[in-house]
Structures are given as C-alpha cells and as structure tokens.
Amino acid sequence: MKSALDHRSSWLGQAMARQGHDDEHDEDKGGGKRYRAVFISDLHLGTPGCRAEDLLDFLKASSSEHLYLVGDIIDGWQLRRRWYWPQAHNDVVQKLLRRARKGCRVVFVPGNHDEFARGFIGHQFGGIEVVDDAVHVTADGKRLWVTHGDYFDGVIQCAKWLAYVGDNLYEFTLKLNRYLNHLRAKFGLPYWSLSAYLKHKVKKAVNFISDFEQAVAHEARKRGHQGVVCGHIHHAEIREIEGVLYCNDGDWVESLTALVEHHDGRLELLRWGEAAPAQALQAADVRAATA
Numbered sequence: 001m002k003s004a005l006d007h008r009s010s011w012l013g014q015a016m017a018r019q020g021h022d023d024e025h026d027e028d029k030g031g032g033k034r035y036r037a038v039f040i041s042d043l044h045l046g047t048p049g050c051r052a053e054d055l056l057d058f059l060k061a062s063s064s065e066h067l068y069l070v071g072d073i074i075d076g077w078q079l080r081r082r083w084y085w086p087q088a089h090n091d092v093v094q095k096l097l098r099r100a101r102k103g104c105r106v107v108f109v110p111g112n113h114d115e116f117a118r119g120f121i122g123h124q125f126g127g128i129e130v131v132d133d134a135v136h137v138t139a140d141g142k143r144l145w146v147t148h149g150d151y152f153d154g155v156i157q158c159a160k161w162l163a164y165v166g167d168n169l170y171e172f173t174l175k176l177n178r179y180l181n182h183l184r185a186k187f188g189l190p191y192w193s194l195s196a197y198l199k200h201k202v203k204k205a206v207n208f209i210s211d212f213e214q215a216v217a218h219e220a221r222k223r224g225h226q227g228v229v230c231g232h233i234h235h236a237e238i239r240e241i242e243g244v245l246y247c248n249d250g251d252w253v254e255s256l257t258a259l260v261e262h263h264d265g266r267l268e269l270l271r272w273g274e275a276a277p278a279q280a281l282q283a284a285d286v287r288a289a290t291a
Contacts, residue, residue, distance in 0.1 A: 071111025
C-alpha cells in the first residue's frame with residue numbers, strides 16, 4: 001500500500017507531466033479580468049470542503065502579474081488521516097503551475113496545514129517560489145507584508161493537539177453545513193454558513209479573531225510595513241488597525257474570496273458569487289482600501 005508521501009509525489013508528478021498536453025487548451029493566454037496582483041489562501045486541497053471547481057472558475061476568469069498563495073493551499077493534516085484527491089484538485093495544481101510558466105510570478109507562503117512545504121523554503125517547483133513570507137510593493141508604493149498568520153495563533157504555537165481537535169470539529173461542521181444547505185436549497189433558501197454563524201455568535205471566537213488581527217497588524221508595523229496580507233482564520237477583511245492596512249483574503253472553503261490589487265494600487269476584496277453567471281466576478285461585502 002502506498003504511503004501518503006508516495007501519493008503526494010504521484011499526484012504532483014502527474015500534474016507536472018500533463019502540463020505540455022494542457023497547453024493546447026490553455027485559458028491563460030488572454031482574456032478575463034486583469035489585475036496587478038491576486039492573493040488567495042486556505043484552499044484546503046485534499047478535503048471534501050475545498051471548493052476547487054469555484055476556484056478554477058475564478059482563475060479562468062482572471063489573470064495577474066503576481067499571484068500569492070498565502071498558506072493552507074494543501075491540507076496535509078487531513079490527507080494524513082484520509083486520502084482525498086479528486087480530479088478537480090489536480091486541475092487546480094495544474095492551473096497554478098501553468099500560470100507560473102506563462103509569466104505570472106507565483107509565490108507560495110506555506111501555512112500550518114501545509115507546513116511540510118516549509119522544508120522547501122528557498123526552492124522553486126515548476127516556477128512557483130516557496131518562501132517563509134514575502135513583501136509585496138503595490139503600484140502606489142505601499143509595502144505589504146505577506147504571511148499566512150499561524151505564527152500569531154496561540155493555539156497552534158502552544159497547544160497543537162488542541163488545533164488538531166479544532167480542525168476535526170471544523171470538518172464536522174462543514175459536513176453538517178453541506179447537509180443543511182442541501183435541505184435549504186430544496187426549499188429555495190439561499191446558502192447559509194453554520195461555521196460563520198457560530199464564529200460570530202461565540203464570544204471567545206470573536207475575541208480570538210480580534211486578537212489575531214491586532215497581533216498581525218502590530219508585527220507588520222514593527223517590521224516597517226504599511227500593511228499586511230494574511231489568511232489562516234477564514235475571515236475575509238480589509239480594515240485599518242492603528243495605521244496599518246490589515247487585509248485577510250479569506251478562504252476557498254466557504255467565503256470564496258480573494259484579495260486583488262488593481263493596476264493603480266487600489267486593493268479590493270472579491271467574493272466569487274454562487275449565483276453569478278459563469279466568468280463573472282461579483283464583489284459582495286466589499287470594502288476597497290483607501291490610498
């Protein structure tokens with residue numbers, strides 16, 4: 001029986017081997033909404049909760065000079081417990097590799113769920129740079145520190161066993177959420193996120209998010225940056241914290257969000273709308289950053 005490591009090598013090898021064949025049908029040659037930079041995180045490839053098809057639609061409908069993968073791209077925690085890797089997840093890997101080969105600078109900042117990739121910091125895979133963190137300078141000169149954010153999560157750093165328990169509970173919540181929304185769809189009701197509801201109703205969860213945002217913004221200011229881009233907590237947000245522009249690009253499990261930089265340096269949070277027509281980008285609950 002193949003180990004999880006053997007499987008990881010197998011799917012990555014297959015994805016890279018198919019690149020030449022996929023060029024014949026490459027959508028990255030032009031078209032779509034063009035941005036200067038795109039930041040996405042928390043894809044959690046390798047889990048049933050990953051919305052890989054929606055992510056593929058977003059990537060096909062947009063292009064950029066820079067693409068930052070801000071951690072938890074592959075969920076190594078879940079893959080160690082149970083192997084789950086459908087074709088759509090392989091297609092995402094192929095798409096990212098192809099994007100790098102076509103001239104887009106693709107930077108991968110590993111997170112806690114894909115911490116195995118931190119052993120490859122300083123290397124490139126198929127043109128994708130693997131770094132511990134990065135600094136992105138916007139068109140209007142803002143220095144943004146790019147980090148996943150798990151270093152500022154006390155649970156991850158001090159009680160990792162508790163983080164594993166929380167991860168299992170989150171997976172259970174997502175599974176229950178799928179059943180609930182299947183029933184809601186039958187009655188013509190819109191999508192509703194159980195986990196988001198619990199996060200906003202449970203006081204400790206709200207305090208955790210606030211503390212996390214404050215800690216990340218404080219570290220960015222300490223390092224001399226005007227802003228920070230992170231992920232980790234699955235809570236998309238753009239706001240100013242004590243003079244620092246805090247940007248969280250959300251996730252591709254529930255919120256389906258990406259942070260983008262326009263060519264004038266303006267930052268915007270985009271949500272891929274479930275009811276949107278194919279190839280259309282919708283901005284929902286969006287707050288654009290001021291210059």
